[in-house]
Amino acid sequence: MELQKEIGKQTDGSAAKSTLWGSLFGKMDVRAYTMVGALVLIWVLFGLLDPTFLTARNLSNLFTQMSVTSILAIGMVLVIVAGHIDLSVGSIVGLTGGIAAIFSNWLELPAIVVIIGTLAAGAVLGLLQGWLVAYKMIPAFIVTLGGMLVFRGTLMGVTESMTIPVSDKVLALLGNAYFAQGFGIVLGVLAIGLIVWSTLRKRRSRQKYGFEVAPFAVDVIKMAALSLLVVAFVFVMNAYKGIPFPIIFVIALAAIFFFLSTKTTFGRHIYAIGGNLEAARLSGINIRRKTMSVFLLSGLLASIASIVLTSRLASATITAGNMAEMDAIAACVIGGTSLMGGAGTVLGALIGALVMTSLDNGMSLMGLESFWQYVVKGSILVFAVWLDISNRRKGLR
Known part of the structure; x- marks a missing residue:
C-alpha cells in the first residue's frame, strides 16, 4: 500500500509538471x-563575430x-x-x-x-x-x-x-x-503594468465564462519573461541616448x-x-x-x-x-x-x-x-x- 501511495504521488507530480510544461509550450x-x-x-553569432x-x-x-x-x-x-x-x-x-x-x-x-x-x-x-x-x-x-x-x-x-x-x-x-531617459523608465513601468493587467484580465475573463485556464505559475512565468524583455530594452536604450x-x-x-x-x-x-x-x-x-x-x-x-x-x-x-x-x-x-x-x-x-x-x-x-x-x-x-x-x-x- 505504501509503495502504491508513493507511486501515486510521483505520478501526480509528473502530471503537474506535464500540465505546466504543456501550458507553456503545448499550445504556443x-x-x-x-x-x-x-x-x-x-544576435549571438554577430556578437561573437563583431x-x-x-x-x-x-x-x-x-x-x-x-x-x-x-x-x-x-x-x-x-x-x-x-x-x-x-x-x-x-x-x-x-x-x-x-x-x-x-x-x-x-x-x-x-x-x-x-x-x-x-x-x-x-x-x-x-x-x-x-x-x-x-x-x-x-x-x-x-x-x-x-x-x-x-x-x-x-x-x-x-x-x-x-x-x-x-x-x-x-x-x-x-x-x-531621442526621448529622455526618464521617459524610457516611465514607458517601461507602464508597459510592465499593461502586461500584468492584460494577463490577469484575460485570465479572469476565461474563468468567468468557464474556459480552460492555464496554471497560474505559467502566467507568472510569461509575465516575468515579458517584463524582463521590457526592462532590458529600456536599459539598453538608456545606456546610449534614450529611446x-x-x-x-x-x-x-x-x-x-x-x-x-x-x-x-x-x-x-x-x-x-x-x-x-x-x-x-x-x-x-x-x-x-x-x-x-x-x-x-x-x-x-x-x-x-x-x-x-x-x-x-x-x-x-x-x-x-x-x-x-x-x-x-x-x-x-x-x-x-x-x-x-x-x-x-x-x-x-x-x-x-x-x-x-x-x-x-x-x-x-x-x-x-x-x-x-x-x-x-x-x-x-x-x-x-x-x-x-x-x-x-x-x-x-
Missing part, C-alpha cells in the same frame, strides 16, 4: 518561438533602422491576411517622401501642413489601388506592380531626379531625436493595429476574407469595402514610414524606399503571415522586421558586400514560405 505558436530563437542565435554588434549604440541604431520596415510590415500584414499583396509600398515611401520634401523645401510650408499633406497623399494612393482591386477586379499583384512603376516614375519626374534637402527642425526631430523617436511610432502603430486586427469586427472580417472568401461573402461581409480599406491603410502607413525615412536622411531621393516592399513582405512571411491569406499577426511581423534588420546590420558591420545581403534575405524568404506551405499540408492530413 511554434513558428513565432522559432523566429525568436533564430533572432537570439543571429563585438560592436551588441553595444548599446549599435542596438539603438538597429532599432531605429528597423522602424521603416516595421511600419510597412504592420500595414502589409492586413493586406496579406486578406489574401492580397502590395508591391507598391516602397515606391509610395519614395513618392510621399518627395512630396514632403517639396512641401517643406520648395513651398516652405509649416511642418504640420507637410505631415498632413504627406499622410493624405499616401492614403489617396492606397485608396486608388484598393478601389481598382476591389471594384474593378484587377488582381492586386498587377495593380500594385503597376503602382510601383508609376509612383517611382512620378517621383523622378516631379523631383527632376534631384535630391531635395529637408532642413525643417520639427521634421528633423521625427527621425533623429529613439521612430521606435515610439512603431510601438504606437503596433498597438493600434494589434487592437484593430484582434479586437474589432473589422479585423475579424479581414481574417475571414483571407481564410475563406466564399464563406465571408455568404456571411454578409462587405468584401469590396474591406479590401479597399486594407490598401488605404497600407498606403497611409507607407506615408508615415516616408516621413520617418525622410527625416532620418534629412532629404528625399529618387532611391528612397527602393526594395522596401520586399523587406516588408519578407518580414511578414518570416514572422508567420501566410501568403495564402487568413493567418498572420502584427507581433510576428515586428519579429520578422527585427530579423531582417539584424541581418543587414550584422553583415554591414562585418564588411560583407551588399550582394550577400540579398542572397541571405532571399534564401530566408524562400525557406519561410516553404515552411508555411509544409505546415499547411501537415494540417490537412
Whole structure:
C-alpha cells in the first residue's frame, strides 16, 4: 500500500509538471518561438563575430533602422491576411517622401501642413489601388506592380531626379531625436503594468465564462519573461541616448493595429476574407469595402514610414524606399503571415522586421558586400514560405 501511495504521488507530480510544461509550450505558436530563437542565435553569432554588434549604440541604431520596415510590415500584414499583396509600398515611401520634401523645401510650408499633406497623399494612393482591386477586379499583384512603376516614375519626374534637402527642425526631430531617459523608465513601468493587467484580465475573463485556464505559475512565468524583455530594452536604450523617436511610432502603430486586427469586427472580417472568401461573402461581409480599406491603410502607413525615412536622411531621393516592399513582405512571411491569406499577426511581423534588420546590420558591420545581403534575405524568404506551405499540408492530413 505504501509503495502504491508513493507511486501515486510521483505520478501526480509528473502530471503537474506535464500540465505546466504543456501550458507553456503545448499550445504556443511554434513558428513565432522559432523566429525568436533564430533572432537570439543571429544576435549571438554577430556578437561573437563583431563585438560592436551588441553595444548599446549599435542596438539603438538597429532599432531605429528597423522602424521603416516595421511600419510597412504592420500595414502589409492586413493586406496579406486578406489574401492580397502590395508591391507598391516602397515606391509610395519614395513618392510621399518627395512630396514632403517639396512641401517643406520648395513651398516652405509649416511642418504640420507637410505631415498632413504627406499622410493624405499616401492614403489617396492606397485608396486608388484598393478601389481598382476591389471594384474593378484587377488582381492586386498587377495593380500594385503597376503602382510601383508609376509612383517611382512620378517621383523622378516631379523631383527632376534631384535630391531635395529637408532642413525643417520639427521634421528633423521625427527621425533623429531621442526621448529622455526618464521617459524610457516611465514607458517601461507602464508597459510592465499593461502586461500584468492584460494577463490577469484575460485570465479572469476565461474563468468567468468557464474556459480552460492555464496554471497560474505559467502566467507568472510569461509575465516575468515579458517584463524582463521590457526592462532590458529600456536599459539598453538608456545606456546610449534614450529611446529613439521612430521606435515610439512603431510601438504606437503596433498597438493600434494589434487592437484593430484582434479586437474589432473589422479585423475579424479581414481574417475571414483571407481564410475563406466564399464563406465571408455568404456571411454578409462587405468584401469590396474591406479590401479597399486594407490598401488605404497600407498606403497611409507607407506615408508615415516616408516621413520617418525622410527625416532620418534629412532629404528625399529618387532611391528612397527602393526594395522596401520586399523587406516588408519578407518580414511578414518570416514572422508567420501566410501568403495564402487568413493567418498572420502584427507581433510576428515586428519579429520578422527585427530579423531582417539584424541581418543587414550584422553583415554591414562585418564588411560583407551588399550582394550577400540579398542572397541571405532571399534564401530566408524562400525557406519561410516553404515552411508555411509544409505546415499547411501537415494540417490537412
